[in-house]
Amino acid sequence: MREPLRALILEDEWPARNYLVQLVEQSGLAHVVAAVPTPALASETLSTSPGPIDVAFVDIHLAGEQDASRAGLTWIENVAAQAQQNPGDFMAPRIVLTTASSEHAMRAFDLGVVDYLLKPFTEGRVRKTLERLLAADHRTARPLLDPEIRIAAREGRSVRFLDRKDAFAFEAEGRGCYVHATQGRLDVDLSLTSLEAVLGPSFLRVHRNWLVSLTHVQAMDRQTGDWTLLVGPGDPPLRVQVARDRIATVRDRLLASAIGLRREG
Numbered sequence: 001m002r003e004p005l006r007a008l009i010l011e012d013e014w015p016a017r018n019y020l021v022q023l024v025e026q027s028g029l030a031h032v033v034a035a036v037p038t039p040a041l042a043s044e045t046l047s048t049s050p051g052p053i054d055v056a057f058v059d060i061h062l063a064g065e066q067d068a069s070r071a072g073l074t075w076i077e078n079v080a081a082q083a084q085q086n087p088g089d090f091m092a093p094r095i096v097l098t099t100a101s102s103e104h105a106m107r108a109f110d111l112g113v114v115d116y117l118l119k120p121f122t123e124g125r126v127r128k129t130l131e132r133l134l135a136a137d138h139r140t141a142r143p144l145l146d147p148e149i150r151i152a153a154r155e156g157r158s159v160r161f162l163d164r165k166d167a168f169a170f171e172a173e174g175r176g177c178y179v180h181a182t183q184g185r186l187d188v189d190l191s192l193t194s195l196e197a198v199l200g201p202s203f204l205r206v207h208r209n210w211l212v213s214l215t216h217v218q219a220m221d222r223q224t225g226d227w228t229l230l231v232g233p234g235d236p237p238l239r240v241q242v243a244r245d246r247i248a249t250v251r252d253r254l255l256a257s258a259i260g261l262r263r264e265g
Contacts (some may be wrong), residue, residue: 005030005054005133008093010042010072012062016119017189018175020057020098023123025193029130030055035189039065039075046079046093050149053093055133057117060099072097076113096129153179153186160186168216168232169240170195172209180231180238206250207243217254 007030011017014037021032033053034045039062046053056079058072065071076095083092096115115129151162162181169180172192178185188195192211196203199211206212212229218237219230227247230237242250255261 004028005130006033006049006051007031008033008042008045008053008056009035009098010037010039010056010062010075011035011059011098012037012064013059016059016098016121020121020126021189021191023121023126024057024130025191026123027127027130029127029134031194032190033194038062039071039078042075043078048149052091055096055114055130056093057096057098060097072099094133096133151179151181151188153181153188155184155186162186164199165215168213169238170203170211182233204250204253206246207241210240212240214253214257220251220254 007024009017009020009024009032011020017035017037021035024030024032033049034041036042036045042056042058058076060072061069062071065074067074079092079095082090095113096117097113098117098121099119115132117125117129149164151164151167153160153162160183162179162183166183167179167181170188170192171178171180171185177188177191177195179188192205192209196205196211202215203211203213206229212231216231216233217229218232220242221228221230221239227242227250229240229242229250231240232238
């Protein structure tokens with residue numbers, strides 16, 4: 001079974017960006033590595049990603065950018081130029097356009113765009129695109145996650161860059177996702193599913209709404225029949241509920257890196 005594709009989404013409108021993230025992840029064929037509103041953040045993702053980005057979904061019209069009506073196309077041109085200048089050092093993602101207009105379609109396909117999604121997106125159309133990309137994907141291995149990779153999060157209008165060791169839990173609440181870190185509770189764009197795939201085994205999904213750093217767990221506590229984890233350096237620490245069907249797995253994973261108690265029981 002092939003690994004899911006690693007996807008980047010460049011879309012300035014939050015509702016469209018969020019919906020496309022949902023469609024991509026629900027397909028089970030790809031994980032969204034980053035969903036960003038600007039070309040600068042998209043380029044940063046390409047340069048800092050610990051593994052290759054297989055596909056980038058790019059909106060042509062990006063409000064707030066110079067020549068906004070074709071800003072996405074400009075970014076694609078820059079990526080294509082970088083790939084030509086550095087063929088051995090830079091692997092450009094395959095590009096899928098996501099736009100409400102077909103105005104720039106011919107120029108886009110000249111640049112090697114592999115598909116075109118017109119808004120509003122549909123589950124079936126997104127899935128068909130991903131299936132086509134997977135069928136053409138012959139890569140069998142990807143580099144492991146760079147342990148030095150940092151986490152980008154939002155605090156108001158600021159972007160904060162966190163060391164992974166400072167992040168002790170990720171929480172899904174409503175339509176948002178948050179990182180709990182020594183710097184506070186900050187917004188992130190990725191879903192828990194994508195974060196779980198990218199961060200690796202040092203983080204464990206303990207509940208559908210929680211992804212926890214195992215090294216930051218201080219205690220596993222039982223009160224009134226429910227198990228909770230005490231996580232992080234706070235006083236008091238963050239209290240995270242463990243799902244009933246995850247209790248045994250969580251306990252085993254924690255005991256596997258500790259001594260003093262038997263793992264059974």
